[in-house]
Amino acid sequence: MPQKIIIDADPGIGDALAIAIALADPELDVIALTAVGGAVSAVQAGRNLQALVEALDPPKWPRIGQADGAQRMVEAECAAPSPDWQTHQRLLHGTHGLGDWPVASADLHHPRDAAKLMTELARDYPDEITLLTLGPLSNVALAADRDAGFLGSLRSLVCLAGTVASEGDVTAVAEFNVFHHPEAARVVLKSPTMKSIVPRDVSQRAMLTFDQFDRLGLTESTRCGGLFRHLLPFALRAHRQHLGVEGIWLAELTALAAVSQPRLFKQTTLSVDVETEGRLTRGMTVFDRRQQPAWHHNVEALLEVDTQGVLDYFVQMLRRAG
Numbered sequence: 001m002p003q004k005i006i007i008d009a010d011p012g013i014g015d016a017l018a019i020a021i022a023l024a025d026p027e028l029d030v031i032a033l034t035a036v037g038g039a040v041s042a043v044q045a046g047r048n049l050q051a052l053v054e055a056l057d058p059p060k061w062p063r064i065g066q067a068d069g070a071q072r073m074v075e076a077e078c079a080a081p082s083p084d085w086q087t088h089q090r091l092l093h094g095t096h097g098l099g100d101w102p103v104a105s106a107d108l109h110h111p112r113d114a115a116k117l118m119t120e121l122a123r124d125y126p127d128e129i130t131l132l133t134l135g136p137l138s139n140v141a142l143a144a145d146r147d148a149g150f151l152g153s154l155r156s157l158v159c160l161a162g163t164v165a166s167e168g169d170v171t172a173v174a175e176f177n178v179f180h181h182p183e184a185a186r187v188v189l190k191s192p193t194m195k196s197i198v199p200r201d202v203s204q205r206a207m208l209t210f211d212q213f214d215r216l217g218l219t220e221s222t223r224c225g226g227l228f229r230h231l232l233p234f235a236l237r238a239h240r241q242h243l244g245v246e247g248i249w250l251a252e253l254t255a256l257a258a259v260s261q262p263r264l265f266k267q268t269t270l271s272v273d274v275e276t277e278g279r280l281t282r283g284m285t286v287f288d289r290r291q292q293p294a295w296h297h298n299v300e301a302l303l304e305v306d307t308q309g310v311l312d313y314f315v316q317m318l319r320r321a322g
Helices: 013-024 042-056 069-077 083-093 114-124 138-146 182-189 210-216 223-243 251-260 307-321
Strands: 003-009 028-035 063-066 129-133 156-160 195-198 207-209 247-249 265-270 272-274 285-287 299-305
Touching: 003 013, 003 114, 003 251, 013 028, 013 042, 013 223, 013 247, 013 251, 013 307, 028 042, 028 114, 042 063, 042 223, 063 114, 083 223, 114 129, 114 138, 129 138, 129 251, 138 182, 156 182, 156 251, 182 195, 182 272, 195 251, 207 210, 207 307, 210 223, 210 307, 223 247, 223 307, 251 299, 251 307, 299 307
Parallel strands: 003 028, 003 129, 028 063, 129 156, 156 195, 195 299
Antiparallel strands: 207 247, 265 299, 272 285
């Protein structure tokens, strides 16, 4: 039976790629997509999710959760990256997050609050849902605040978040999804419920190169192929021009693979906390890696990955979508 999954995202070309593959994966039943502010605003994230579902038109449409007033208030209080970082993100992902692909979706007439939708589905399907987060953890923290039993009622929680031994991206030590709202990340990651994290240490290992993209043979004859023919060339050109790399990192797809293809990963049980106050270290994920740690273990950190396996998974699902 397919694994029920909710994807919480702030799309983002990488998020769009992972969502499209998730909708094509027969091992996954994507029951909901929820929008969170991060790489784009919470409102834009909702529009992007709606536009992606309309463009892909899967046999079973997932429910879509939008940001409500509480999430938008949270977004206003979140740590703002530097203007240079924001410009950098727009150059890599476009003004609205999806390159130059036109987001033609209108806002939903009766939007569902993302955090409320999460808690309702978790109550409807106790111990059955995997929640995959590709953006900041604002929605998850709101859901946990509204329902004390929410995190414990999930089958699993997998977060694309943090860094164990690698450098940060938005600052020297902080990864964006944690830095954007470290208070929410601390609530979620420090909770006693065991969860998995996909840190930068592994999420930045799988890369799609120009040559690999050419070998995909994408055409406009399929919805997924047509979408990727718009998104991927923009991302490849932007990464070459602004970062000097001959490819794009498949961080979000790697996180999805951690749910669908766990055999590709090796994990280590660790203890984590999040720095929320340091001037230089705000948003840093701090792990107690002492020989005799004083903290209780609260995460499974995925620290090894079969990168070729991730790429093979991507190609296989893309062919299936076609």
